[in-house]
Amino acid sequence: xxxxxxxxxxxxxxxxxxxxxxxxxxxxxxxxxxxxxxxxxxxxxxxxxxxxxxxxxxxxxxxxxxxxxxxxxxxxxxxxxxxxxxxxxxxxxxxxxxxxxxxxxxxxxxxxxx
Amino acid sequence: xxxxxxxxxxxxxxxxxxxxxxxxxxxxxxxxxxxxxxxxxxxxxxxxxxxxxxxxxxxxxxxxxxxxxxxxxxxxxxxxxxxxxxxxxxxxxxxxxxxxxxxxxxxxxxxxx
Numbered sequence: 001x002x003x004x005x006x007x008x009x010x011x012x013x014x015x016x017x018x019x020x021x022x023x024x025x026x027x028x029x030x031x032x033x034x035x036x037x038x039x040x041x042x043x044x045x046x047x048x049x050x051x052x053x054x055x056x057x058x059x060x061x062x063x064x065x066x067x068x069x070x071x072x073x074x075x076x077x078x079x080x081x082x083x084x085x086x087x088x089x090x091x092x093x094x095x096x097x098x099x100x101x102x103x104x105x106x107x108x109x110x111x112x113x114x
Numbered sequence: 115x116x117x118x119x120x121x122x123x124x125x126x127x128x129x130x131x132x133x134x135x136x137x138x139x140x141x142x143x144x145x146x147x148x149x150x151x152x153x154x155x156x157x158x159x160x161x162x163x164x165x166x167x168x169x170x171x172x173x174x175x176x177x178x179x180x181x182x183x184x185x186x187x188x189x190x191x192x193x194x195x196x197x198x199x200x201x202x203x204x205x206x207x208x209x210x211x212x213x214x215x216x217x218x219x220x221x222x223x224x225x226x227x
Contacts, residue, residue: 009154032214043118043204043218044157051214090156094214099162099170100145102216106156 002027002093006105014113019063019078021108023091026072033074034092034102035065044090050074061085086112116141118219120205125224127199135190135222137205145208146188147216150174150201157204163188164211192224199226 007022025031032051036044048059055067061084065076074091091105118139127133137146145164149157159172163182177196182188192199202223206216 034215036218041123041202041221041223043120043220044206046215046217049215099164100208100211100214101147101159101162101172102214104157106154 002031002095002103004091004093004103004105006089006091006108008108009106010109010111012111012113013081015083016080019076019081019085019110021076021089021091021110023065023074023076023105024072025074025091025093027093027095029095032094032096033065033067034094035059035063035074035076036090036092037061038088038090038107040087047076047089081110081112083112083114086110118205118207118217120203120219120222122222123220125222127224127226129226130194131226132191132193133199133224133226135192135203135205135224137188137190137219139186139188139205139207139219141207141209141217142185143207143217144185144210146182147206147208148172148178148180148188148190149204149206151204151221152201160190160203192226199224 003026005024034049035047050067058064092102121136147162148160161180163169179191204221205219208216
């Protein structure tokens with residue numbers, strides 16, 4: 001079975017500081033990993049994804065994430081936080097099955113302090 | 115513009131009434147999904163459908179029903195049997211078997227009093 005753990009339900013950073021949102025997954029087969037962002041009262045928007053190939057993936061809005069198989073992690077980073085980054089972020093995992101369903105973490109709310 | 119539309123954005127109902135949430139996509143995606151979102155709990159899968167006229171229960175299907183008569187439409191009915199229906203409901207779609215990422219609609223916030 002697949003699962004995702006996001007460490008820290010709330011993270012606060014100062015504007016211009018490094019953003020680090022943690023995600024660990026559990027999967028018995030090679031996973032496909034995703035980060036989504038959600039602004040208040042809106043749907044989820046795909047930030048980036050890892051399927052195969054290069055383990056460092058770049059996404060929209062300056063975010064990137066690195067797949068580390070040995071650590072079963074897929075942490076999301078951004079070198080310099082912007083006020084517009086304040087949102088909730090969800091990590092998700094999928095594996096190649098008939099349904100290809102996504103399993104989501106419980107989310108991390110990012111606050112950016114001016 | 116291709117995308118997923120959910121209507122209405124906000125919905126209010128009295129306890130004991132069934133209510134249907136709309137989800138339409140013009141992306142020509144095969145698979146569609148319904149999720150429920152509650153604070154601090156992430157997204158939980160209610161139902162999903164991989165092809166027309168076929169759907170499967172997710173993790174929390176009790177008190178909900180769906181239909182998939184057309185590729186572009188996947189309505190969700192919240193029945194009076196759902197004990198805690200107040201939540202944010204999200205619809206999503208996926209291209210097909212070879213893809214994994216899902217694309218989400220803007221959501222419907224249902225409040226039942």
